Amino acid sequence: MNRRVTTAVRMGVREFRRTPVLLALLVFLPAYIIGAFVLLVPDVDVPATIDGTRVAVPMTDFAAAFMTPVTVAILSGIVGLFLVQTSQAADDRLRLAGYTATDLVVSRVGTLGLGIVVVTMASVVVAVFAFTPESTVPFVAATLLVGLTYGILGVVVGIVLGRLGGVYVMLFSPMVDVLLFQNPLATDAPEWTKLLPSHYATNALFDAAFTSSIDVWDFGGAVVYTVGLLVIGVLVFYQATDVE
Amino acid sequence: MNIASKGDDAGGTANSSGDTVVSANSVEKTYDSILPFTRSVEVLDGATLHVERGQVVGIMGENGSGKSTLMGILAGVLDHDAGEVERAGSIGWCPQEPRLYDRLTVDETFQLFGTAYGMSDDEIVDARAWLTDVLDFERFRDRQIRHLSGGNRQKVNLSVALMHEPDLLLLDEPYTGFDWETFLAFWDLTEELRARGVGVAIISHIINERDRFDVVYELHEGHLHRQEIGDDDGLSSEPTDDDVACERTASFIDEAGAGSGQRATAGQEESE
Structure with missing residues (x-):
């Protein structure tokens, strides 16, 4: 990385560090969303569709695994x-x-990437207090992909809609996408829900959480989706900051 | 759109295109909306302007006349629909609203923009020492931008434009919020830059300061009307370049001349 990029990333990280609300959310949201769900759900098994198969999983494990991508996406x-x-x-x-x-795109993507790694780590640490994923590394990787997907979406939405509209959309869309349409408890999800941002990444995440196998297609789909969004994000960002 | 920009790299050196550091010829700009039933706003209609090395140029006009749009186009941060803009050498741009990173300190802001200009660490330290001394905000160096007063924020805004000693300075109401001492220091600094051969274009509402300019342009109905300022304040309503007469220009400058005994303070100017 050249001097301009390292300076911009360093300054970007300092800006994050000096945003107490963001830091508080980072600690509070994972503990609240994941922790509260794990504590509140009954200690029973629930039927969930994992890798196309209907299996019974403990509700507490399911809550921890399921609320992790929701938290990371938000x-x-x-x-x-x-x-x-x-x-x-x-x-x-x-x-x-x-x-x-x-220089600028690499700087901002670098800063965003660091932020998402921190978000992922904070959420996974809370989740593993409640359950142990069958495949830990793929679980973390899939969670990271959910974070990257929604992080890039946050950038695009922020540029297009501004602060207020952007906050609404970025709070609402993970609820609709992850919580409703990618829910393994639900059956017969419409075909178009496969186009939603977290579809492939959450499939990979649930596989990793409850099976020892890795679905390469889900991981591949999630990576392709993330890269596609990254290209769109870079173009929108470039347009927004373009000078002659 | 026809763009002919030279020396786009702000860290570059002046080229050999003569003494003109920026020239805009017949620049047009209209703000359109993609939404239906909203009207387009034509801001610039054949605006023509030249800034030479060592020249201090004032750009005046009523609120909403398009001064900041013109400045953005001259700086290269705004597109224009037609016309040509040519720049020679490095640019320092001080926008009307401080465009800074709120959560960085003053020192960090110097470091970030100095790096952007391609300055070494030593050069950044020297530039920071020079500007914090001249504009008197040395004691705020470790304070975050968001915690500065409006006037001090504006000093940082101005300093970012000046720190690499550009060939062309584009200043959009640079002294908004300055106290009187800083206002005077700003003009001393401008004189120093003029002597060094820097071309300076300043958007100003302070008509009574017109004697400090070499040339004043009034922006009215999308056209720029040029007025040379010299020993003989002969007034002319004729635009020099765009062939559109403007009777208002003469009266505008007449009023300024009549009121030249009154000195406005920096705090009295009206923000656009």
Whole structure:
């Protein structure tokens, strides 16, 4: 990385560190959403569709595994939104001062990536207090993919809709996508729900949580979805910060 | 859109295109909306302007006349629909609203933008020492931008534009919120830059400061009307370049001349 990129990433991380609300959410949301669900659900087995098969899993394990992507999606979306909201106004000035489009994109993607790694780690640490995934590394990787997907969405939504509209969308969309349509307890989900951002990543996550096998297609689909969103995000960001 | 930009890299050096550091020829700009039943706003209609090395140019006009749009186009952060903009050398742009990172300190802001300009650490330290001394905000160096007063934030905003000693300075109401001492320090600094050969374009509402400019442009109904400022304040309503007469220009400058005994303070100016 060149000097401009490392400086911008370092400054971006400092900006995160100086946002107490964001840091508080980082601690509070995983503990609240994952922890509260695990404590509240009854100690029974529930039927869930994992890798196309109907299996019975303990409700507490299911709650921990299921609420992890919900938490990560919400937090990552907010991190992406925050990143673009705090930097957009000055980023075109930074471009004018000498940052190339590549410098700036790499800097912001780097900062976003670091933020999502922290969000993922915070959520996974809370989740593993309640249950142990069958395949830990794939579980973490799938959670990270959910975070990247929603983090990039947060950036795009932040640029297009602004702060208020963006916050609503980034709180609402994980609820609809992950909580409703990717729910393994539900049956007969419509075909179009496969197009939603977290479909492949959550499938991979549930596989990793409750089976020892890894579904390469789900991981591949999640990676392709993330890369596709990243391309869109880079184009939108480039357009928003473009200078002559 | 026809764009002919030279020296787009802000860290670049001046080229050999003569003494003009920025020229805009017949620039047009209309704000359109993709939403139905909303009207387009035509802001610039053939605006023409030139800034030479060592020249201090004032750009005046009523609220909403398009001064900040023109400045954004000159800086290269806004697209234009038609016309040509040519720049020579490095640019320092001070927007009307400070475009800074709120959660960075003053020192970090210098570090980030200095790196962007391609300055070494030593050069950044020297530039910071120079500007914090001249504009008197050395004691706020470790404070985050969001915790600064409006005037001090504006000092940082101005400093970011100045720190790499550009060939062209584009300042959009740079002294908003300055106290009187800083306001005077700003003009001393401008004189110093003029002597160094820096071309300076300033959007200003303070008509009574017109004697400090070499040339004043009034932006009215999308056109720029040029007025040379010299020993002989002969007034002319004729635009120099865009062939659109503007009687308002003469009266505008007449009023300024009549009121030249009154000195407005920086705090009295009206933000656009």
